[in-house]
Amino acid sequence: MTPAATAASATPYPHLFQPLDLGFTTLRNRVLMGSMHTGLEDRARDFPKLAAYFAERAAGGAGLIVTGGFAPNVEGWLSPFGGKLSWPWEVARHRQVTAVVHGHGAKICMQLLHSGRYGFHPLVVAPSKLKAPISPFTPRALTARGVERQIRAFASAAARAREAGYDGVEVMGSEGYLINQFTAPRTNRRNDAWGGSAEKRMRFAVETVRRVREACGPDFILIYRLSLLDLVEDGNAWDEVVAQAKAVEAAGATIINSGIGWHEARVPTIATSVPRAAFAGITARLKPHVSLPLVAVNRINMPHVAEAILAGGQADMVSLARPLLADPEWPNKARAGRARAINTCIACNQACLDHIFVGKVASCLVNPRAGAETELNYLPTTYKKRIAVVGAGPAGLACATVAAQRGHAVTLFDAADAIGGQFNLARRIPGKEEFNETLRYFGERIAETGVELRLGTVATPAELAGFDEIVLATGIVPRRVDFPGADHPKVAGYIDVLTGRTVPGRRVAIIGAGGIGFDVAEFLVHEGVSPSLDGERWRAEWGVDFDGGSRGGLVPPRPEPPAREVWLLQRSPGRPGRRLGKTTGWIHRATLKAKGVKMLGGVEYLGVDDQGLHLRVDGAEQWLPVDTVVVCAGQEPRRDLQAALQAAGTTVPVHLIGGADVAAELDAKRAIDQGSRLAARL
Ligand code: FAD
Ligand code: NAP
Numbered sequence: 001m002t003p004a005a006t007a008a009s010a011t012p013y014p015h016l017f018q019p020l021d022l023g024f025t026t027l028r029n030r031v032l033m034g035s036m037h038t039g040l041e042d043r044a045r046d047f048p049k050l051a052a053y054f055a056e057r058a059a060g061g062a063g064l065i066v067t068g069g070f071a072p073n074v075e076g077w078l079s080p081f082g083g084k085l086s087w088p089w090e091v092a093r094h095r096q097v098t099a100v101v102h103g104h105g106a107k108i109c110m111q112l113l114h115s116g117r118y119g120f121h122p123l124v125v126a127p128s129k130l131k132a133p134i135s136p137f138t139p140r141a142l143t144a145r146g147v148e149r150q151i152r153a154f155a156s157a158a159a160r161a162r163e164a165g166y167d168g169v170e171v172m173g174s175e176g177y178l179i180n181q182f183t184a185p186r187t188n189r190r191n192d193a194w195g196g197s198a199e200k201r202m203r204f205a206v207e208t209v210r211r212v213r214e215a216c217g218p219d220f221i222l223i224y225r226l227s228l229l230d231l232v233e234d235g236n237a238w239d240e241v242v243a244q245a246k247a248v249e250a251a252g253a254t255i256i257n258s259g260i261g262w263h264e265a266r267v268p269t270i271a272t273s274v275p276r277a278a279f280a281g282i283t284a285r286l287k288p289h290v291s292l293p294l295v296a297v298n299r300i301n302m303p304h305v306a307e308a309i310l311a312g313g314q315a316d317m318v319s320l321a322r323p324l325l326a327d328p329e330w331p332n333k334a335r336a337g338r339a340r341a342i343n344t345c346i347a348c349n350q351a352c353l354d355h356i357f358v359g360k361v362a363s364c365l366v367n368p369r370a371g372a373e374t375e376l377n378y379l380p381t382t383y384k385k386r387i388a389v390v391g392a393g394p395a396g397l398a399c400a401t402v403a404a405q406r407g408h409a410v411t412l413f414d415a416a417d418a419i420g421g422q423f424n425l426a427r428r429i430p431g432k433e434e435f436n437e438t439l440r441y442f443g444e445r446i447a448e449t450g451v452e453l454r455l456g457t458v459a460t461p462a463e464l465a466g467f468d469e470i471v472l473a474t475g476i477v478p479r480r481v482d483f484p485g486a487d488h489p490k491v492a493g494y495i496d497v498l499t500g501r502t503v504p505g506r507r508v509a510i511i512g513a514g515g516i517g518f519d520v521a522e523f524l525v526h527e528g529v530s531p532s533l534d535g536e537r538w539r540a541e542w543g544v545d546f547d548g549g550s551r552g553g554l555v556p557p558r559p560e561p562p563a564r565e566v567w568l569l570q571r572s573p574g575r576p577g578r579r580l581g582k583t584t585g586w587i588h589r590a591t592l593k594a595k596g597v598k599m600l601g602g603v604e605y606l607g608v609d610d611q612g613l614h615l616r617v618d619g620a621e622q623w624l625p626v627d628t629v630v631v632c633a634g635q636e637p638r639r640d641l642q643a644a645l646q647a648a649g650t651t652v653p654v655h656l657i658g659g660a661d662v663a664a665e666l667d668a669k670r671a672i673d674q675g676s677r678l679a680a681r682l
């Protein structure tokens with residue numbers, strides 16, 4: 001047995017750690033780190049940071065890494081002066097990345113991504129002059145010479161990638177970018193050699209693969225990212241997808257990676273409410289038609305999920321992008337049978353994709369070191385202190401475990417009988433089941449780092465005597481409302497509703513349409529097992545077709561009837577939910593709309609009585625005949641302990657983090673980041 005094969009047989013996930021022989025090279029396992037833009041690709045000065053980021057993922061055991069997208073020319077830029085590889089002087093910076101990755105025994109491919117009409121700049125080109133709904137720029141339709149110029153650019157960028165030390169390239173043919181724009185009738189209205197029939201529409205893809213192979217030789221990995229489900233109207237039909245797969249295989253592709261959904265699609269594909277491995281079944285459908293290795297993608301965040309896909313023969317590799325942002329050591333931990341120690345990606349998108357959309361460097365809610373490897377380091381302390389952390393919510397958990405990892409003696413108090421703080425409420429929301437994983441992870445970290453955990457203990461100044469530093473992560477108290485009838489029996493707080501202490505009636509009004517108001521609405525309209533845990537029901541809810549009978553993989557959605565009639569209200573004018581996350585807010589709005597939730601802005605609350613909730617909207621009074629009114633009106637910092645410590649004359653440093661520090665616009669991203677950064681300094 002080779003050493004790699006021995007390692008594969010010693011792990012609980014033998015298929016995942018089986019090497020993959022590509023003929024001219026061998027990958028050490030089946031973990032492909034999927035392409036993900038970090039925001040560090042665009043400027044030469046950021047490449048040392050990009051190299052450090054990839055070095056950790058390579059050291060963590062990934063088999064094959066794919067970089068974020070680099071354009072083959074300026075027309076293909078995602079944004080002005082975005083990452084590109086077309087000139088000779090752009091090669092050297094990439095060598096920093098390829099050298100460190102190879103140093104850790106992994107292989108790396110550069111993704112070649114031509115944005116086509118998705119580019120955010122005036123030079124955009126496309127097969128036809130059709131503006132994308134997600135870009136303000138109308139593309140120029142390519143002439144036949146222009147088409148040829150784009151293909152040449154792909155081939156020459158691939159050759160430069162080889163020069164820079166990459167083991168291969170991934171040609172981005174999915175997600176609605178240029179190549180996909182050529183293949184789909186939605187965006188290709190041409191009637192020349194590059195459009196008109198299905199065969200001509202896919203010619204650009206096939207020709208690009210052929211020319212990249214020609215430019216780079218036979219011993220260079222060529223991954224083609226093929227859109228298996230466009231999830232847009234007038235997308236490709238299944239027989240066209242199969243034909244394209246066969247054609248790119250014949251043209252020289254080494255591996256086909258699955259692509260799911262265009263960026264303009266109105267079906268969620270990677271959000272936390274998408275079931276795990278929701279799309280592996282569509283990759284499996286392609287398997288009998290091709291002989292090259294296939295990669296399954298999207299919502300594969302734990303080793304047993306990956307192993308099941310490989311063991312079941314649905315794919316030959318699995319792609320993990322965000323899960324390796326969350327935990328670079330994911331493959332090593334899995335291989336060693338330490339899956340419970342994995343810091344699992346909860347698919348929230350809050351620090352990765354949401355950052356990218358506002359031009360910030362990608363990071364990770366559960367791992368603030370992602371994208372900050374050169375600046376945020378948890379170095380061993382030279383002076384061991386006794387540290388008390390009060391509150392085992394996300395802020396306190398992060399602070400306690402990082403401080404203990406650094407060598408401090410940490411005691412973590414929580415009044416509750418379980419760790420997690422508000423995450424114990426978040427995890428009860430249908431579609432947020434992944435939040436359980438963060439609590440499991442922190443439970444493991446507490447044990448590993450030796451934090452002394454004191455649950456069921458309300459920390460008081462007397463309890464906190466004798467510590468060198470005190471960290472208050474005591475979270476929040478829900479804001480109270482003060483309109484007439486605020487203490488009526490129909491009125492309940494969100495905590496009582498989510499913990500089951502109050503069982504709401506069939507008609508419910510929610511006061512406050514922030515993140516918690518939306519989540520409570522989801523909680524109220526669902527009953528029984530969440531569709532996020534059942535792929536078939538979830539596909540029916542969103543109208544996703546795996547049977548190949550429809551273009552783009554779309555069929556009419558069949559939402560299940562709501563469990564309750566719900567009104568979601570806010571005082572501010574305008575549409576509720578505008579402040580929700582950039583990449584997930586639309587999903588929450590669409591789900592609630594499909595469940596008939598009535599959302600009202602510009603509401604004045606007049607009071608609650610036996611009749612229900614009385615309101616004024618647009619100057620007109622009305623009442624909602626509801627059984628229950630749930631208050632989700634925001635939160636205030638919880639600082640009673642800080643006041644008590646001051647009164648007791650505490651002299652040691654007292655730090656406030658998370659909601660206890662600032663409750664406004666608090667989320668777990670800020671709580672974990674602040675807790676970790678404080679612990680790195682203590
Ligand atoms: P908390 O989580 O509130 O924890 C404070 C802890 O301190 C509690 O466990 C409490 O028992 C303890 N405590 C207080 N006083 C004492 C004392 N004297 N002694 C001992 N213990 C004490 N955020 C996101 O980023 N994304 C989401 O999708 C998301 N969804 C959410 C859904 C819901 C339904 C809710 C309620 C919240 C959600 N949040 C979400 C918000 C997120 O949970 C909070 O921002 C985060 O929990 C704040 O962390 P924290 O550590 O500051 O405080
Ligand atoms: P929030 O987002 O601040 O929303 C509070 C809501 O209450 C607003 O709609 C506000 O709107 C209303 N409100 C405020 N004061 C009120 C008053 N006195 N009377 C009546 N209504 C009032 O807070 P939240 O919903 O409690 O969420 C807390 C934090 O958790 C948020 O910062 C959020 O980021 C985080 N969270 C995030 C997610 C996520 O998916 N990312 C999910 C849940 C929670 P009006 O003032 O217009 O009425």
Ligand code: SF4
Nearest residue numbers: 345348349352364365
């Ligand atoms: Fe996953 Fe959320 Fe981290 Fe992104 S921010 S990698 S979605 S846990």
